[in-house]
Structure formats: C-alpha cells, structure tokens
C-alpha cells in the first residue's frame with residue numbers, strides 16, 4: 001500500500017494497541033506523521049494522548065501493533081527504510097532516540113543548574129565537544145528560542161513562558177529532527193501561549209523539524225497543527241486523522257467537530 005500520500009512519512013503507527021496490563025487505553029491506531037508536520041495528538045481528558053507519546057519516545061511498549069520510524073529523514077523513502085522501533089536492537093533504538101527531542105509538561109529543567117548548564121548537560125553526555133564549544137552551542141540554542149543573554153539565570157529566576165522556551169532549547173540540544181512536546185502551553189497565560197506557538201512554527205520553518213504535540217488548547221491546535229489524530233475515550237480508538245483546520249469543518253464525526261468547536265457547533 002505504498003500510496004503517494006504516505007511517501008514522506010517519518011513515523012507510522014500501525015494497528016497500535018496501547019494498554020496498562022489488562023486495561024486497554026486505545027486500540028487499532030493507524031496513522032502517518034509526515035516530515036515537517038506539526039502533528040497534534042488530540043482528544044478528551046484521559047483518552048490516552050500522553051500514553052501515545054510514550055510509545056513514540058521509547059517509554060512504553062505497544063500491547064500489539066507497531067511504531068515505525070523512517071531510518072533517515074533526509075532520504076527518499078521506501079517501505080524497507082522503516083525501522084520497527086520496539087523490535088529493533090537496543091543500540092538502534094538509542095540512535096533513533098538521539099534524533100528525537102522531548103519537552104515534558106513540567107519543562108523538567110534542573111533547578112540547581114543555570115539555563116546554559118541545563119542545555120550543556122545532554123551535549124556533554126552525547127558528544128566529544130570541548131567545554132568552550134559546548135558553552136557556545138548552549139548559547140546558540142538559547143538564542144534560537146529568544147533567550148540570548150539568559151545563560152547564567154536559574155530556572156526559578158525566569159517566567160513560566162521562558163522556562164518552557166528554555167526546555168525547548170534543551171530539547172533542541174542534540175539537533176533532533178523530531179520534537180515531541182507534551183502540553184507545551186499548559187499553565188501559560190494566553191499571550192505567552194501564543195508566543196510559544198509562534199516559536200514552534202519558527203522551529204519547524206527554520207530548522208525543518210517535525211513536531212508531535214499533545215495539546216487540547218484549541219487556539220494552538222488551529223494555529224500550529226497541519227495534521228492530527230483524534231483519540232476517542234468512549235470507543236477507545238481513533239476517530240480520524242488529518243488537518244484540524246479541515247476536520248473542524250468537514251469531519252464526518254460529530255464528536256470531532258464538537259471537540260474542535262468546544263461544543264458550539266449547530
């Protein structure tokens with residue numbers, strides 16, 4: 001089934017069923033995330049958005065089905081170029097994960113380290129660069145997210161929005177081609193949330209990253225998303241996949257249209 005529309009997929013979920021023990025969270029998930037998508041994982045509370053993210057970042061194994069990563073996002077793609085993440089050898093999995101940056105909901109910065117030190121940490125761990133090169137790179141990453149000059153600040157000395165951006169700078173430390181963001185605008189005021197959306201769009205446009213974002217903020221979904229999957233808590237499966245800006249108008253599923261219009265439809 002190598003149709004043209006799936007030809008530049010960077011991640012694929014195939015018949016994925018997710019469960020905690022006997023408790024099935026979602027079943028039969030099949031969708032593609034394409035290179036340079038801003039792909040939104042959406043759905044009501046407790047439907048399994050964060051659980052799905054965990055399957056992509058190596059924290060949780062599928063009950064059944066597969067998570068496939070393209071072996072090299074820069075190349076033309078054939079079916080044989082996909083790696084079944086959970087069947088791959090540990091070393092292969094680690095290499096795949098080094099292509100991925102993650103921004104956790106809390107931001108997860110080390111409070112006892114400055115912003116530059118927070119970003120230098122993964123760079124020092126995974127590269128052989130000198131201390132001064134690492135420091136220089138950390139400054140560059142902070143500049144990328146609009147935090148030039150804040151190298152020596154501690155997380156407690158900056159605002160929530162700035163902490164999110166610093167978390168993004170750290171997620172970018174190893175120059176990932178895929179970024180996973182868990183509720184990036186949670187806890188931010190509307191203006192800071194909007195600025196973070198703008199930054200996310202810039203990162204995609206300037207760095208060519210693919211972004212996978214868990215969010216239920218409607219403004220963000222429409223502002224940044226060009227592709228999505230909708231997980232339904234009731235039927236425990238996906239209802240649809242596609243551009244949320246189209247789904248809000250044309251989805252055949254009332255549940256999806258109602259979610260995207262906050263129930264204001266009709």
Ligand SMILES: Nc1ncnc2c1ncn2[C@@H]1O[C@H](COP(=O)(O)OP(=O)(O)OP(=O)(O)O)[C@@H](O)[C@H]1O
Pocket residue numbers: 020023025043044045046047048049050051052
């Ligand atoms: N470690 C766990 N063990 C058992 N059940 C879990 C675990 N983590 C989550 N669950 C359950 O799995 C379901 C999906 O949880 P998940 O956090 O993925 O949903 P979510 O869509 O991200 O929720 P929210 O929008 O509220 O953050 C929920 O019923 C939750 O209680």
